[in-house]
Amino acid sequence: MSIESLRAQIDATDERILELLNERASLAVAIGHAKRAAHTAANKEGAEKLLRDPERERAVLDRLSALAKGQFPQHAVRAVFREVMSGCLSLEQPLHVAFLGPEGTFTQMAARYLFGLSAQYREAATIEGVFDAVRTGDAALGVVAIENSTEGSVTLTADLLIEGNVVVREELVLLIEHALLARDSVPFSSVQRVYSHPQALAQCRGWLTKNLPGAQLVQTASTTAAARQALLDTAGAAVASPLAAELHGLTILRERIQDRTENATRFVVLGKEDAPRTGRDRTSLAFSVKDERGALRRVLSAFEEEGVNLSRLESRPSQQKPWDYVFLVDLEGHRTDDNVQRALENLRSACDMVKVLGSYARRDPIRLTSIP
Numbered sequence: 001m002s003i004e005s006l007r008a009q010i011d012a013t014d015e016r017i018l019e020l021l022n023e024r025a026s027l028a029v030a031i032g033h034a035k036r037a038a039h040t041a042a043n044k045e046g047a048e049k050l051l052r053d054p055e056r057e058r059a060v061l062d063r064l065s066a067l068a069k070g071q072f073p074q075h076a077v078r079a080v081f082r083e084v085m086s087g088c089l090s091l092e093q094p095l096h097v098a099f100l101g102p103e104g105t106f107t108q109m110a111a112r113y114l115f116g117l118s119a120q121y122r123e124a125a126t127i128e129g130v131f132d133a134v135r136t137g138d139a140a141l142g143v144v145a146i147e148n149s150t151e152g153s154v155t156l157t158a159d160l161l162i163e164g165n166v167v168v169r170e171e172l173v174l175l176i177e178h179a180l181l182a183r184d185s186v187p188f189s190s191v192q193r194v195y196s197h198p199q200a201l202a203q204c205r206g207w208l209t210k211n212l213p214g215a216q217l218v219q220t221a222s223t224t225a226a227a228r229q230a231l232l233d234t235a236g237a238a239v240a241s242p243l244a245a246e247l248h249g250l251t252i253l254r255e256r257i258q259d260r261t262e263n264a265t266r267f268v269v270l271g272k273e274d275a276p277r278t279g280r281d282r283t284s285l286a287f288s289v290k291d292e293r294g295a296l297r298r299v300l301s302a303f304e305e306e307g308v309n310l311s312r313l314e315s316r317p318s319q320q321k322p323w324d325y326v327f328l329v330d331l332e333g334h335r336t337d338d339n340v341q342r343a344l345e346n347l348r349s350a351c352d353m354v355k356v357l358g359s360y361a362r363r364d365p366i367r368l369t370s371i372p
C-alpha cells in the first residue's frame with residue numbers, strides 16, 4: 001500500500017479519534033454539571049467545590065495502562081490520557097495550580113505531570129508564595145517539595161504546613177537525575193564554575209569533588225536559574241535536570257552525576273481538603289510533647305500499640321520559643337482508619353499539640369523521561 005494511501009487512512013482515523021474526544025468532552029461537561037448540582041444540594045453556601053477528582057483520574061489511567069497491550073506504546077497512553085483528562089476537566093472548571101518556580105524546575109515538571117497542560121499555572125517565587133496562593137484561593141492547589149532522599153526535609157515546607165490551614169492532598173515522588181549542562185562551546189576540561197541550587201549541589205557533592213575539584217560552586221535560587229547562568233558563562237556549567245538542557249538549549253556534558261542512584265524528591269500537592277481513604281494511604285502529622293519524662297515514649301507506644309507503622313519521624317524547632325521542638329511524623333494509614341484514630345486519641349494525652357497535616361494516597365517513585 002502506498003504512503004499516500006496509508007496517510008489517508010491515518011487522516012480518517014484521526015477524525016474518528018477527534019469525534020470520540022468531543023463525545024468524551026461532552027460527557028465530562030455533563031458530569032461537571034451533575035457534580036455542581038450535588039454539591040449545591042449538599043452545601044448551601046461556601047466556596048465553589050473543586051470538581052477535580054484525582055482518585056477517579058488515577059483509576060482511569062491505571063485501567064487504560066492495563067488495557068494498553070496493543071501497538072500504541074504503554075508509556076504514551078498515560079501521557080495522552082493525562083492531557084485528555086486535563087482538557088476535559090478544564091471544560092468543567094478552570095484548575096488553578098501554584099508551583100514553586102521558575103519555569104523548568106522539577107517542581108514545575110511534577111505539577112505538569114499531575115495536572116497536564118490545560119491547568120492554569122501560577123508561578124510562585126517562594127514556597128510561602130505557593131502556600132499563600134492556596135490559602136487565599138488564588139490557586140485551588142499548590143505544588144512544593146517536602147523532602148529529598150539525600151538531603152532530608154525541606155524545612156520551610158514543614159514549618160508552613162504546621163503553621164497554616166493548608167493540608168496535603170496528594171504526593172508525587174520523582175526520581176531526580178542531575179546532569180552537568182553547559183553552552184555548546186564549553187568543553188568539560190574548561191569548566192571553572194558550577195551553578196545550581198544548594199540542594200542539587202549537595203546531591204552531587206561527591207561527584208563534583210572527584211571530577212571538578214577546582215571548580216567554584218555557585219549557589220543559585222533554582223536549577224533553572226543555574227541553567228540561565230551557564231548560558232552566560234563561557235567557563236561555567238549547571239547542575240540541573242537533563243530535561244533542562246532541552247528547555248534552555250544547553251549541551252549535556254555528563255549525565256547521572258547525583259551521588260545516589262536512587263535520588264528522589266517527594267512533592268506534595270497542597271489544598272484546602274485532604275484525600276478520601278483508598279486503603280493505601282499515608283498520613284502526615286505534627287505534634288509537640290509535654291515537658292514530662294517519658295512523654296515521647298508514650299507517643300511512640302501509642303502508635304505501636306495500635307499497629308501503626310511510622311515511615312518518618314523528625315524534630316523541628318517549634319518557631320514558638322527557643323529549644324522548643326515539634327515532631328513531624330509520616331504514618332501508614334488514613335486518619336479515618338480505626339487504629340489511626342485510636343492512636344491519635346491516645347497520643348493526645350502526652351502532647352501539647354497534635355495536628356494532622358493530611359491523609360493522602362501513597363505513590364511509588366516515578367522517573368520522568370520527557371518534559372511533561
Ligand SMILES: C=C(O[C@@H]1C=C(C(=O)O)C=C[C@H]1O)C(=O)O
Binds near residue numbers: 031053054084085086
Ligand atoms: C469527568 C470527570 O471529571 C474530571 C475529569 C476526569 C476525566 O476526564 O476522566 C476524571 C475526573 C475528574 O477530575 C469525573 O469526575 O468523572
